[in-house]
Amino acid sequence: MSNTETKTEPSDSLITTDVETESNDRTAPSHRTAVAARDLNVYYGDEQAIDDVSIEIPEKRVTALIGPSGCGKSTFLRCINRMNDMIEVCRVEGDVEFGGKNVYDADVDPVALRRKIGMVFQKPNPFPKSIRDNVAYGLKIQGFDGDVDARVEESLKSAALWDEVKDQLDSSGLDLSGGQQQRLCIARAIAPDPEVILMDEPTSALDPVAASKIEDLIDDLAEEYTVIIVTHNMQQAARISDRTAVFLTGGRLVEYDDTTKIFEDPEEQRVEDYITGKFG
Numbered sequence: 001m002s003n004t005e006t007k008t009e010p011s012d013s014l015i016t017t018d019v020e021t022e023s024n025d026r027t028a029p030s031h032r033t034a035v036a037a038r039d040l041n042v043y044y045g046d047e048q049a050i051d052d053v054s055i056e057i058p059e060k061r062v063t064a065l066i067g068p069s070g071c072g073k074s075t076f077l078r079c080i081n082r083m084n085d086m087i088e089v090c091r092v093e094g095d096v097e098f099g100g101k102n103v104y105d106a107d108v109d110p111v112a113l114r115r116k117i118g119m120v121f122q123k124p125n126p127f128p129k130s131i132r133d134n135v136a137y138g139l140k141i142q143g144f145d146g147d148v149d150a151r152v153e154e155s156l157k158s159a160a161l162w163d164e165v166k167d168q169l170d171s172s173g174l175d176l177s178g179g180q181q182q183r184l185c186i187a188r189a190i191a192p193d194p195e196v197i198l199m200d201e202p203t204s205a206l207d208p209v210a211a212s213k214i215e216d217l218i219d220d221l222a223e224e225y226t227v228i229i230v231t232h233n234m235q236q237a238a239r240i241s242d243r244t245a246v247f248l249t250g251g252r253l254v255e256y257d258d259t260t261k262i263f264e265d266p267e268e269q270r271v272e273d274y275i276t277g278k279f280g
């Protein structure tokens, strides 16, 4: 991304290790909301996993969801494109608004919704198909009648993988390295032309070099897409996100603000304790 990066002074940051929060050329506030949750409650049987969460997530920004294990980050993420529909015991109350509509309205087709809100998982999960077919998969399902090869190329370029695979598009996606496989999964998510990309710990199964490539890619993706990422890695959240939402035990959203504010001067003592490693 062509930008003039202004590094903030790390000295008064709550994370005193090797973290530097950055502002980038997305510093101008986004006035448009891509996704909003209103009074969202989620239950697995009798157990409540999300407790009355309301949040507005800006478009074309990176928003990080952080918090200790089991606080509901993945559950919240899966509500946005209705992946929780697959879990029989899961019950959702409240609204998730996308494109001016509650995604839980009866007339919303979850398959069409997932084309607009793609997802990338923790473990790279390419299909046992060629690189080309992995990327073209969603296009075929949606009956895309444009130039599939051109869209495959464009998606692989957007996922920063094209140069590495352009001469082996017919090889299996499973023959790629872990980091390449994850970028292939990102290309697959991009191909149907989504507006939002959900990422659930997309680098936690990767080595540091591959993880760093994905972080750079996420920064680029936010030029075109709204990125919402769950991460356990607070340094990563501080590096790559514009906004950070902190969930704590019981599925409560306790603080949500610009990432710099969360990491340098949070309002809540519980958030300061969490990000300085006092618990979690």
Ligand SMILES: Nc1ncnc2c1ncn2[C@@H]1O[C@H](COP(=O)(O)OP(=O)(O)OP(=O)(O)O)[C@@H](O)[C@H]1O
Pocket: 044, 049, 067, 068, 069, 070, 071, 072, 073, 074, 075, 076, 087, 089
């Ligand atoms: N499929 C499921 N069936 C029943 N309970 C579930 C299911 N998935 C999650 N839960 C419960 O919901 C709560 C929130 O889980 P979730 O995975 O959303 O948290 P998380 O913050 O993403 O955790 P982690 O960081 O460990 O991935 C936990 O108590 C978990 O046990």
